[in-house]
Amino acid sequence: MQKKIKLIDVAQLAEVSKSTVSQYLNGRFDYMSEKTKERIKLAIQELDYVPNPIARSLKMNTTKTIGVIVRDITGFYTSRTIRGIDDYCKKSNYNVLVYNTDFDSEIEAKSLETLYQLRVDGIIIASSGKNTQLIDKYISNGLPIVHFQLEHDGNEKNIVVSDYRKAAFDATEYLIKLGHKRICFLTQDFQSMKSRKDRYLGYCDALEKHNIGVDKALVQYWHRESGFVQTPKNMLDALNPPTVFFTQHLPITTELLKALNNENISIPDDVSLLAFDEIPMAEYLKVPITVVTQNPYEVGKEATKLLLDNISNNDAPPQKVIIPSAFIKRQSCKDVSN
Known part of the structure; x- marks a missing residue:
């Protein structure tokens, strides 16, 4: 040796x-x-x-390292957020440790504990919402933590998110102006997560503005483990079917596209589609999909900036940073106003 x-x-x-x-x-x-x-x-x-970086960090009370905890490191949104985090850290002479939880709150808790034991200077996390007490404990112990992407109860002290409510409002209003009144809002359960509920509220705001009632039958659900509660074909076979699907997450969109393709249901001739989140290589799809696109790279940069500000100033006031989304019109939404 x-x-x-x-x-x-x-x-x-x-x-x-x-x-x-x-x-x-x-x-x-x-x-x-x-x-x-x-x-x-x-x-x-x-x-x-x-x-020895550990010995030096004990003396200097800093490791020049931050931890990042995400749910799926391979995700289109997440990978770009990490790139924004890493680029900002490089400019600031910080190192990054990334932990992947696979949507498991127990793995998330272990990741938090490990990063705390490694004496990282701070953590950026897309939290499950199930380790709030542990996160609050570490914050009270002086560890800066910044949330991103997901807002659960609105009590997160420092957080960077997209402007979900406005983005959903703008998208829904665009569909209404194309003549759509039967807009199917395809989502995960949003009752326990503010960032998901904000999308629903934006959808409702637009319907209300245009005097269209919210039809609960048009709010349909998808689960990560089991898929659609009601199949897209069954929705379209109903007596008063939707004329457009408004999907709220990329996994929902990709599964919907597969289901429609398997049933030979054509976009936008048979049904229109508007998706929340950009689709990888969307320009190569037979019919390019209209999307609300977030700016994950900017979210990553802003989350890192906020974290490093908190590391350098423990007395910095809590901040909620909202990053605007963009709207990309393509060919998947049919004008049905005539």
């Missing part, structure tokens, strides 16, 4: 004290001669000495 080189080894070879080597490593050269700096530099190179 290769011998572990210690600080004292560098000091002895350079013929200086341990504190002088430590000052050199921390960039404190005020009273250090050029000859001394050169001897330490050559000793480090000869011994191939690598400073």
Whole structure:
């Protein structure tokens, strides 16, 4: 086994004290001669000495590392958010540790505990909402934590999210102006999550503005484990079917597209489709899909900026940062006003 080189080894070879080597490593050269700096530099190179980051962090009370906890690292939205986080960290000389939970709240809790034990300077998390007490405990212990993407009860102290309610309102109003009154809102359960409910409220706001009542039969659900509660074909075979599906998440959209394709249901001739979240390689679909697109890269950057601000200033007031969404019109929504 290769011998572990210690600080004292560098000091002895350079013929200086341990504190002088430590000052050199921390960039404190005020009273250090050029000859001394050169001897330490050559000793480090000869011994191939690598400073112990944990030991240094204990002395300096910082690791220059943040943790990121996400539900699915391969997700289209999540991967771009992580890129925004990583790019901002690189510019700020911070390292990033990413933990993937696979939508499991127990794995999320273990990830939080591990990052806390590793003494990261802060955490960015897309929380399940089931570890609120643990998160609050770490925040009260002085660990800055910033939420992103998902807002559960509205009590998250620092959070960066898209403007879900306005985005859903604008999308629904666009469909209404195309003549659609039977708009199927395809969603996951939103009662326990504010960021999902805001989309529903935006949908309702637009219907109300145009004097269209909310038909509960047009609010349909999808579950990650079991899929659609009612199949898209059954919805379209109903007596008063929807003329358009408004899907609220990318997994819902992709599963809907598969289901419609399997039943030879054509978009937009048989039914229109408007999706929340951009679809990978959407331009290559037979019929490009109209979407509300979030800006995950910007969300990642803003979440990191907010976290680093909190790391440098523990007394910074809590912030909720809202990132505007964009609307991309394509060919999947038919004008039925005539």
